[in-house]
Amino acid sequence: MSKSRSATPYIATLLSFVLFVFFTFYFVSCNLSERKVDFTKWKGEYVYDEFSILRITDVPNDEFGLDIMHGAIDDGTSITTADISVSELNEVLIDGQKVILQDEAIVSATKTTEHPALRFPKLSATELDSFLQNRKPRPFRVNKDHDVFVAGVEDCKAKYWVNGEAIIIHEGAEAKLIAATQNDIYIVLADCNSNRVEWYWKSGKTFQVDGDIYGMFVDGEDLYLVGQSRDGKPVLWKNGTQTYLMSSRGVATSIFVQNGRPYITIEDLALNPTKTGYWFNGSIYSLPRCKSPKAIFVAENIVYVTGEGWDWDKESVVTIKKNVSKYWVNGNEYLLSDGTTKYATRANSIFVNNSDVYIAGVFDGAACYWKNGVLNRLTDGNYAAYSNSIYIDNADVFVVGYESGYGDEGGAKLWKNGEKTQLSSSIHSNAFGIYIK
Template sequence: MYAVGDERGNDKAIAKLWKNGIATNLTDGTNTASANSVYVSGNDVYAVGFEFNGAKAIAKVWKNGIPMNLSNGLNAAFATSVFVSEGVVYVSGNEIIGTHSVAKIWENGKATNLSDGTNDADARSIFVFGNDVYAAGSEYDGNNTVAKYWKNGIPIVLTTGNFSASANALFVSDNNVYIAGYEFNGTKNIAKVWKNGVPMNLTDGNNDADASAIFISKNNIYTAGYEYAETTIAKIWNNMIGTNLSDGTLSTDIHSVFVSENNVYVAGDGSNGSKSVAKIWKNAVLTNLTDGSNNSFCYSVFVK
């Protein structure tokens, strides 16, 4: 089991990789950094995220711990998700160009803009199915953020823009495109799944909620995120039926879900009363990745 995130000791966050619970630092702590996504292909472990150069965030990919810059440091840039297919490393993210965030993908380090920079946009998740490259995120339309995804660079809009929304995670299975995210209903954020563009609500709108991760296995839809009721409650939904992973005593959040051999792995973090602790759940059984002495966060899990 592989997981990535960061640990924040003194002033600088250190990007981290955990393999079966054993931590390895991806950065030395000179500059603030974080790892946002992990993918394992063969014997190679890929992590993506960012590291500051003292002034700007540089989008980065680490292959077996060795860093490579995706951006040149002239503009702030962030890598959010990684997928490897037939030896090609695909990364989603965004770069601040001028006054706006531009949604981007990189293929083996070569950048392509998904948005034109007129309005803020980002790409939060990437998935490759056959010869098709999908990325999910959002773009501001002048009034609200619109949930959308791109297929081979062509945008497909999921929401009308009447209320703010975002597509946070994407999974393609049997030519069906599943997306997890949220849409505001005028009062609360509703956690949602879109299947081929058709929305399904995970929550009833009584509390703010968001779906940050999705995984399809044996035609089962696993979605993970949070619902807020006085504190942030970690949740997982199996075929739209929700289960709490935390009791609401202290705030806890989920960022990633992965299913392997009928085991469901979830990555996130939660408060111990004073610090945030990086966490993994396997079939709803919790394991802490850090001891709680420093703030730490776990953003992605991959099992191989």
């Protein structure tokens, strides 16, 4: 009887051969093809260099988009986000080409440059990973319930601070006003040289209006801007559409929107007291002895306005007018100063919280704010200083402004409940607007 031969060795040999072929093919394929890298852990926005922002975001196909928000012109001159359209890539590749950014991207350019070709850096995934390892995302919505946005300028570079971290957005400009939504940041820009305020910046892109902007309010998806048209009349721009508020010369200085209805302060440049006050629903409501309304706030259908006005000098032998700072509540006026201070006194910004009225400004040359008419000094008056904007978050009082002086005494400031934070080391810096989200 012959012995039967077992099939086990043949099966084992065949299986080994199949596995060898499979893994050989797998490794060869991996080396020859481009593999996608999951950068989920890096999703966010990063300061790439002094003028650049790197953004990694979700895109509709569940891959990842990578935006460079700034580039350099071929001749090496800097170009800002205002001058380019964002270049977006829908995937990040490694191995193979190892390129996650194009060598060169042709993008749109504005009148500020004659160079339409922008050269972006070339990074490998390894280089990107190394770059991100040493950086944290810029704090956009870091705390979600409490992010402090401040708009300002440093050495003629428009910038904004988020929780104290500065981001430059445009050279040769100042960031005047700021607001933020869940997805976007809005900033009004003024030219450092001409002082024209005809641009606004929205999350990396700059837009121009036909006039100058003095007030901004973001309500949901709607952007409201107010100011003065090219022909010298007060105007409202809602999502880019311009509307004249009156036919005579004047300027719209601020805006507040409640339930989709805008309230807008107006200064009549012909000094007509019946046309200086605030605009609502097509009508102008004059304010008694109002010269220049600066800011407006509406709470529970009560209209609060602050600014400059006049009062009678009762001590004078001859009855004369004197300039004073004041505020109005549904047309009733309340004095903040009596017109006798040696140095400047002005009211610049207003915020209402639980029926308490907060106003930021300057009193006798010192930065300050008033609460229900009671003065609170933020500086001692040794150096000229002023506060430009105020925001109340719960019980905390945030004020931004400027103080002259040297070292940590000078430049852009943020005060929280009276405690000062230096936003910039440059004396040529200022903080103009604040928004808390």
